[in-house]
Structures are given as structure tokens and as C-alpha cells.
Amino acid sequence: MLAMQYSVRLPQDFDTAQIHKHVAARSSLFDGCPGLRHKFYLYDSEEHVYAPFYIWQNAQFAQEFLLDKLFNGVIETFGRPRVRSWQIISFDYGPAHGKTPTFLSSAVDKVPAGRPVGEFMRKEKEHHQEMLETPGLYAHMVLLDPDRWEKGLFSLWHRQQDAVPVKADCVYSYDILKSYEPLQGAA
Numbered sequence: 001m002l003a004m005q006y007s008v009r010l011p012q013d014f015d016t017a018q019i020h021k022h023v024a025a026r027s028s029l030f031d032g033c034p035g036l037r038h039k040f041y042l043y044d045s046e047e048h049v050y051a052p053f054y055i056w057q058n059a060q061f062a063q064e065f066l067l068d069k070l071f072n073g074v075i076e077t078f079g080r081p082r083v084r085s086w087q088i089i090s091f092d093y094g095p096a097h098g099k100t101p102t103f104l105s106s107a108v109d110k111v112p113a114g115r116p117v118g119e120f121m122r123k124e125k126e127h128h129q130e131m132l133e134t135p136g137l138y139a140h141m142v143l144l145d146p147d148r149w150e151k152g153l154f155s156l157w158h159r160q161q162d163a164v165p166v167k168a169d170c171v172y173s174y175d176i177l178k179s180y181e182p183l184q185g186a187a
Helices: 017-030 061-064 071-080 116-131
Strands: 002-006 036-044 052-055 083-092 103-110 138-145 152-155 171-179
Touching: 002 061, 017 036, 017 071, 017 083, 017 171, 052 061, 061 071, 061 083, 083 116, 116 152
Parallel strands: none
Antiparallel strands: 002 052, 002 083, 036 052, 036 171, 083 138, 103 152, 103 171, 138 152
């Protein structure tokens, strides 16, 4: 599986009601989107950033989306964003699976240069298994960006107050405006 995200800093005149309207108008377009396992519409109200997060069955489906008219609609509305992608090392649901996720926290950090990547990822997978017992956790994933040699720890929570604080070089938190899982017709 492959995780993918882009972020768009919204114009100041683009208010919260408009982002909700945008999400409502676009969300049905993803029904039956081949290879799309999950899509989370994320919004950081403090930074005024819209940052959808996708989980694809594989890189080929993600590539087809980026070359398709559906992604072209993003470009027409917001300009061409930089798209991040990560290999999914581990992805599992937590105790709150079945409830609606409303909050995502992510932590991105460097993979230490002096340590074998496989060993480092095994430790992260152990931590991942421990996280899966956390009350309020909808899903957790361990990601690897081999271009930047960064790990990502992404946690989806039923409620923001359930979220466990994380420490990393880059920590982001988003409200989940809408989520799709599993998508209708998605292979």
C-alpha cells in the first residue's frame, strides 16, 4: 500500500464554510475510484491548510489518480501542490474502528543515518503494536519515505481528546472533515 498527501494553504478569503462546501462537492467523485482504500479530508484551522490524505492499494493506482481529471480539478482550484508519498510499513485499526474518526495527528522524523533501516522499522512496528491498544484510536500507521529517509507515524482518532501526544521533528494535527473507508467500488 501507498500513502499520499498534499497540502494547500488556503486563501484568507476561503473560509471554513467554503472548505466544507468544497469537500461536499468533491467527495462523491471518489466513489468507485480504482485502488483507493481510504481518503481523509483534513483541515488545520489554525494554519488554514487543507491536506487530503489517501491510502492507495499500490503506487500504480496513485499514479493514475495524479494523471487523471479528478486530480486536475485540485490543480484548477488550488494550483499544483507538492504531493508527498510514503510506503506503508504497517497499517492497522485500533479499538475505535467502527466509530467516525475526527482527528489525525502525524509525526515525521528522520531515520537515523547510522542505524540499519530494517532494524529501525522493526522497532517502529513494535511501537505500532503497542499503539493499537490505545482507547480512542481509530487506526495507526508506520510510513517510510525512502527519498528523504523519513518515517511517518500517522494516528487517526475518534476524538481529539483521545490523541496521544507525539514527539518528532515535524508534528501536524488536523480535523477530519470527512472520511471514506472502504470506498464503494474501490478494488
